[in-house]
Amino acid sequence: MRVPVSWLREYVDLPADVTPRGLAAKLISVGLEVETVDEVGAELAGPIVVGRVAAIEELTGFKKPIRYCQVDVGTANGSGERQNIICGAVNFAVGDLVVVSLPGAVLAGGFAIGSRQTYGRLSEGMICSATELGLWEDHAGIVVLPEGFADPGTDAFDLLGLRDDVLDIAVTPDRGYALSMRGVARDAAVLYGAAFTDPAEVKPPATEGEGYPAAIADLDACDRFVLRDISGFDTDAPTPLWMKRRLALAGMRSVSLAVDVTNYVMWETGQPLHAFDRAKLSGGIVVRRARAGERLETLDHVDRALDPDDILITDDSGPISMAGTMGGLNSEIDDASTDLVVEAAHFSESGTARMSRRHNLHSEASRRFERGVDRRLPPYASARAVELLLLLGGGRMGGLTDVDPEVLAPPPIVVAEDHAAKVAGVDYPAGTSSTWLRAIGCTVEELPGVLSVVPPPWRTDISDPNDLAEEVIRFEGYENIPAIPPRAPAGRGLTRTQRLRRAVGRGLAGAGYSEVLSFPFVGERDLDGLHLPEDDPRRASLALANPMSDGEPLLRTTLLPGLLKTLARNAGRGSTSVSLFEAGLVYLPRDGAPARAPAPAVDRAPGADELTALAAAIPDQPYRVGAVLAGDREPAGWWGGGRQANWADAVEAAHEVARAAGVALRVAQAQAVPWHPGRCAALSVPGPDGEVVVGHAGELHPRVVKAYGLPERSVAMEVGLDLIEAAIAPADAPFISTYPVATQDVALVVEESVPAGAVEAALRSGAGELLEAVRLFDVYTGAQVGEGRKSLAYTLRLRAGDRTLTAEEATAARDAAVASAGELTGARLRG
CATH class of the missing domain: 3.30.56.10 (Phenylalanyl-tRNA Synthetase; Chain B, domain 1)
Known part of the structure; x- marks a missing residue:
């Protein structure tokens, strides 16, 4: 809603010191969203004055009409002599009043005016068009002022309103009254305690004879319908400059006097109006719903198939207007329309909104009816329109038709x-x-x-x-309203789950991973890219009833597609080394769940059976953490060569998640899609019934790398954080010994197929209570250990809580650990 401040001041007596930006700030403070304050005409500079054409010499020999004009500009040029001006427009004659920009003036677009030699004559200024003055878009010729408008030499800035300030207000659906000068002026008057003049308070003119017959067939569609007749209207009467200027400032195009008046009154009062050509009407008017098979060609030249829910204005010939939205082409007023029927009504808000959206037909009228219009306004707004039409276009007042059925007033x-x-x-x-x-x-x-x-x-x-x-x-x-931060009650705060999720995020970020957020939608192509078998549970995904993209109609069952596509996108843009992680929900359909969730009624609360059905349709939504890596995990530099990310880094990312939870993660060799069969680890945690697999990590299968367009040897990890959280044991404060630690290194030779995790578990079980920690620090394969074997070197940290360990005790613990490893994994000490 564009609100020219000069127009607004007609209805509210604002203090003289109120600035447009100050007014905007005030209106914003009471909930009207003033987006901008446009300083229209700020770039214009004088002298721009009224002139009278005294003489015209038609120049010949040019490809277009050129006229050499002498214009009387009074004393505005400092000499009182006539101003010589070259002009190419032909829509004016000797004696006409025009607008003249003298040398030194600046017009719209920063166009500076000066004296210059052109077409063999000296031109000392310009006779201006509406476009050049920034009044409105009009390329038909220059502005011709009505006789008696002003004397030659009069400054044109105030006369034409060349400079004005316009408030551009984004009207929210709950403030439909602000879609009018009347509504904005009311709020401004309350804000400043100023006097308010209601433009709708007009004295209805005296009517002659009976009005055009009308009736309402559906009170739910329309509960007020007013018609006023005019005869003998002058179709050649022009729209006055002040009205065209105001409509242009409001963002509306001038069409004809009859149309401009209805638009002007709508902007002024908020009541949409429509004018019919009485000669084109056939029989009485009836407001009703559409009938099956009816059609209407609207003013935008679109032939529309009507819906039975559409609200129509009809006569004996059928539909003539889509009520509150757009008129029909057959009853449109034209250059021969001397007898008019002006309509003002109160249509259903919801009915107008549905019709407008159904036909994708949005107009200034529908915007107002959708948000609510004053039901008492139609007779007054139509009287205001008729008053302006008679004043500006002549004619005689006809009859009045006011269909005003009794409507129950809402209770206080x-x-x-x-x-x-x-x-x-x-x-x-x-x-x-x-x-x-x-x-x-x-x-x-x-x-x-x-x-x-x-x-x-x-x-x-x-x-x-x-x-x-x-x-x-x-x-x-x-x-x-004071800003008082809420105070958290004692004993509350983040839940254990919230703390864990934050700790995992901080841990992975600290380890060099960047967090990404992917849409939780995938397509069959994404699942095919993972090379999932047809019976893989991850293919049993939920389909969306209204997907955002036809290519991604499913809810994700794994985080990997989003992570892999993000990795490919970053690699494609030149990022050679990427480490990403994502934490979020996946959606796993329950066994026996319905294919579609039931849609309960909206006019009542759902019953117990409906709630049960809704709950059954909700999928399981476990929380997962995933990570992907490609390129160098450790960059090369002056300190030495780098190291490419490998399967062990993916496993370490899983360890980072487990450390945040305080859970020991067991790693074992495995085969799982979409990982490389020889470079995949199963990740498990202790459970009440044994080890629980919580995820997998390792190098991605080459076919998956190719399908997603990833860098070679990319690695990935995905674990279920809910499963890890379930394995968290009650926290006990650890005992911290003050006695020194004893370290023992052992190098064990095992078959190459024996997992390092199994060897570590055996060492732990054999070393007993004295073992504080065990760490693998070297892996060797080669001729010294024999083909098909590998050497694993571990550091054992031993410590007692009540004494300093002797060398004999440390050696005995080491030997027991080695013996256990030999018994459980076949390991032997490396010679």
């Missing part, structure tokens, strides 16, 4: 006097609510402790006590 809203204070948390003085509610037009009856409030008819958004509280609070000032 009863609200506690201090309700607004309680909502805002501010102790407003007694009487504050009633003062502001009366200021916005409510009828307020003060009862003991409560107020009985009847909202004004133009505020269709006010329907309950909280709406009234909002009105009081916004005028008292949102900025006056």
